[in-house]
Amino acid sequence: MRSTTHERDYSGRGCARNALDLARRRPDRLRVEHRCRVDRPAAVVAGGSFCTSPSRCTGSKSVANCHFRNCRRACLPDLACLLGAAHNCRAANGRHRQGRRGHHGGSRGHADCGVLRHKFRSVTHPPGSPPTSSPITGEAAIIDILAPLTARFPGAFALKDDCAALVPTPGYDLVLKTDAVAEGVHFFADDAASDIGWKALAVNVSDLVAKGARPRVYLMALAFPAPPSLHWLRDFARGLEQAQTCFGITLAGGDTDRRHGPLSITIAAIGEVPAGRMVRRAAAEAGDLLYVSGTLGDAALGLKLRSDGSQAAQWELAPDDALALVRRYLRPEPRLALAPVLRDHARAAMDLSDGLVKDLGRMMQASGTAAVVHAAKVPLSKPAAAAQARTPALLIDVLTGGDDYEVLAAVAPDRAKSFEQAAAAAGIAVARIGETTPRRPEAGRVVVQDHDGRQLDLVRSGWDHF
Template structure:
């Protein structure tokens, strides 16, 4: 059967994206701009992240999952700020050989996540890409005025928490690049599939946002790896951070892989794409934060503490300790584009 003729840009927008523009602020994509009235007493929180084929996903990944990943990595940042997501703008750069069935899947992936996370498409742009699919999303959320939780809010004495489990995405990427590692690690098919899925489709912790807003002093999402992102929090806050490697929560699949290959600890602590949340909570509020997280069904684990900034300018601002409480060298800094 011949591939259906690809529609024009206007027809593409009408067919696949206008049905996603369900909020009146978008004018059903009938104007060049959307118009947003913030909720009463709220500040807007804005975040832009782009994902590109060959960097954040594989060129042959299904387009519904790619669309969902593009939206979710932005919602993850909003959650770290304690924000309730409202809507998003989409800029889409399509390769010249895109297919109608791929676009059908792309729109379906966005539609499913819009329904799940309570957001709507407000507008955007479509262009041609010479080098593969590129998606840029700007997500907008709301917090009570003056209440956005910044990465620079951590203070000495705070407890440091992470949501979920870490390292799954980095191990999943390793499996995509070398499928034989699954056998070397002794993984069951279910464990292998868990790691692969965590790389392809992160889980934004949107439900944790109210707990962060109520109890945290500082928070950020872990997109580039625990080591590098903890360093960013420490520098922004003017503090030091100490993390116990044994306290870092692992999925059963990641724990099994680490037991088979202890050198994977570097990838688990420094690999990116987890999109879990790193949260600094005053010690007095720690129990309340843990209860609030449990109430919303998201696991959080205390992995370390926040201390004063180092007196010596050459001293590390992030220290990872082993089971004997001595510092260990990770030897990797996380993902960087440049």
């Protein structure tokens, strides 16, 4: 019998209930597929083993060592194990590694791809033919799976050469960026491979956007501790393909190897800007107004939920709100539409990856200025605001948690209104959070003030690998 695929859309009303009904009846026939469409967020069910009953979350043959512990106490009946497309209610090597630092309902300003719409597919495999899980045999098998990702870039030569060739657009400068993601630092060992692929590319594109650049191509180096399975690699390539489509970027080449240590993905992304127009981080001046795009803190809170779903009950979050925060952690969305706005209106800009306070300090240090941030003006999504209202200490995570991948911009006062208008026209929400000040007492100093103008005593400023 040929393999057949039947697609049913669960992105509408009652999606969680419908998906769970299918999961209960035929859990072996359900998997998740991400589509880049603007729509309401949908519940997410991951392929593999399913936890459709909280009472089984602490162990059974198919549901072992569920990471969303105490599901009943988490007040997420039946949805406790739907918090993120990556959560399959199984442990990698028996236990999670801790993710780094610690998108989309309720957040603002998502443009281009918007909210990821999830569709659920039921898949029938031929009798005696389970989903492919055997390890790849040789580097050529990896190249065969990744080669289709180069289809829109002739200079990649379908990965059949040792190098790629890129011709810059006349009158444009190339903008280069390298960033890596590693298991146990930036993602969990049992995150969905498609989410890992998406995130690896998104964090690089986010930097290009903050420079005012349009993404073009990227190079990718993969380091595996052991040969990946065909199923994992195809899912990883699917996530990259989804990200490429949303970000307008194409694979140009790369390398693969096997080494001791965790899985790591290193990407070098290349974009372009009109000659001499790259927006630098070191150009802010005293008196500039500080803006951020979207909302902050969602991913940091999503990481906390990804690590321990019971915190959703402590924060009194509805299931959909908890899902939204986890999705912000799993799949950041670069603000592509903001790139030309930054070129035309911002004095300085950078992406926020290591926490607002940390990254703002870096901008101020490079610019020879200092900054004041008004905590009450930091934009929060509905879920993050609800969590922070319930647990005020989460404000520290919002300000320093990182993984936001939003844009921080310094704008001259006389350009502020036009910047806000241009951002709104591009469909990106921006919020004024503070201002730059002269370098007293020192460059790089960031002061965060509470509602009453008193300085907050922060125990940390953000993430630092060292």
